[in-house]
Amino acid sequence: MKNLIVFLASMIFLTMTLKAQSAFPLKDLTVGNRFVYEYYYRELYPSPPPLSRPPALDSNYRYYDHVLRDTLINTRRYGVVFHSFDSSITLERSDDTTVYVWNNGVEKPLYRWNMKNGDSIDVNLLGFRYQ
Numbered sequence: 001m002k003n004l005i006v007f008l009a010s011m012i013f014l015t016m017t018l019k020a021q022s023a024f025p026l027k028d029l030t031v032g033n034r035f036v037y038e039y040y041y042r043e044l045y046p047s048p049p050p051l052s053r054p055p056a057l058d059s060n061y062r063y064y065d066h067v068l069r070d071t072l073i074n075t076r077r078y079g080v081v082f083h084s085f086d087s088s089i090t091l092e093r094s095d096d097t098t099v100y101v102w103n104n105g106v107e108k109p110l111y112r113w114n115m116k117n118g119d120s121i122d123v124n125l126l127g128f129r130y131q
Contacts, residue, residue: 025094026113029079035065037085078102 027035039061063085070079071091078091091102097114100107112119 026096026111027092027094027099029067029070029077029081029092029094031067031069031079033067036062037064038062073102076107 063083066082066084067079068082068089070077072078073091076093078093081090081092082088083090092110093100093102093107098112099110101110
């Protein structure tokens, strides 16, 4: 009897149609949103440490991205994002797998979560600023 119940329950579970959730943007660039990032850094000194410094320097860094406004470029909505880390402003848009940045008249992927072996991404995006 127990085996019959387990068999029926597994058949019901296996024959159910599963529905995937609808895709949301990877980064919600609605005006006013703020993304806070924090990381921990520990700098170790040689032994014995210099007299002017402790044996280890622990630091917590926190910075944020703030969506100031939005704009349309080629019928696509981009968020104007302020980065407190380096006080820069970028134009970004997002879909369910990729965050894009508008740089010098070209849209480039900033991060992509569906990459496969052999895919590449331009890492020379750092250091540009929105004018």
